Amino acid sequence: MKKLFLAVLILFTLTGCFNYHELENFGITSSILFDYEGDEYKITIEIVEKEEEEDKQVLYEGSGKTISDALQKALLSAGKKLSYYHLNAVLLTENVDIHEVLLYLIRNPQINNSFYVVLTESKEVYDNEEDDLGKTVSEILKATKSYSFFDIAEVLFDDKLDMALPYLSKELRIDSVVPYHQFKQLEKLNFEETEIYKMLANVNGSNVDTKCSKDKNFTVNVNSVSTSFKFEDKIKTKVKLEVSIAEFTCDFDLREPKGIDKVESLANKQIKKEIEEVLKKIKDGKADLFGLNQIIYNKRHTLDKSFYDYDFEVEVETHINKKGLIY
Helix, strand or coil, rough: CCCHHHHHHHHHHHHHHHHHHHHHHHHEEEHHHHHHHEEEEEEEEEEEEECCEEEEEEEEEECCCHHHHHCCCCCCCEEEEEEECCCEEEEECCCHHHHHHHHHHCCCCCCCCEEEEEEEEEHHHHHCCCCCCHHHHHHHHHHCCCEHHHHHHHHHHCCCCCCEEEEEEECEEEEEEEECCCEEEEEEEEEHHHHHHHHHCCCCCCCCECCCCCEEEEEEEEEEEEEEEEEECCEEEEEEEEEEEEECCCCCCCCCCCCHHHHHHHHHHHHHHHHHHHHHHHHHHHHCCCCHHHHHHHCCCCCCHHHCCCCCEEEEEEEEEECCCCC
């Protein structure tokens, strides 16, 4: 019995030492940037290392005719095995074939599927003084309820769906969204259009500016949104909003019900107009970002006509939180 106990103890001791040395040779990858320039993929890998209890960002780069070649060269320059299980973000420039990159990622069994995918201009995003850019990007996108790779991957297997990717500026701001139709990039949605897109995607936190006269206006913050799409002879879009007033320079008296009613009416009109413009842009690009073709198919049991063959009918209900207005 003592010999058996000793053998087990030695086994655990040896295993612990083996794992420790293996971990020393691993690099924890936080983000990967894919670029394409001069007929070559250019890949930047961000590894986060602990140095005196602080995180330190280390970048490795590689280039090659294929994604595999570029990654392999980056791995060789790192001089260690890389772990992708804690990958936070994949950054893509607009130069890459996004379909090819997404397929590569989904085929790689070592990569988790909970990371976020974002477009950006170039590797200059790493010039920010961030100890862990991948984590920072992940937290930004999580706060805006962007889709993880798991959600985006659904588009690879469903030909009725399209996607939109957030665009990360060099200053690490998400101020636009890029829609795709069958993985072909369409015109960007600017900041104001992105705020409306968030409403349509049931994401809280949008801001909308509305004029009440030539030189006066008010701004509302969307605290909660409920958007639904229903297909009949048209695609009926109903948006219910609970908002609070952030800024107000109009002449209406918000202490009176008539003043509140007037603001809600103007907000409804403005938001409805902006939603119609965004839906037209998406319709013209044939980008099914909200699963509209599936709604049509469920209703008609056929898809002889796509969502962009139908007209939209938009209804908006804006309710203002009166806290702080009536006193």
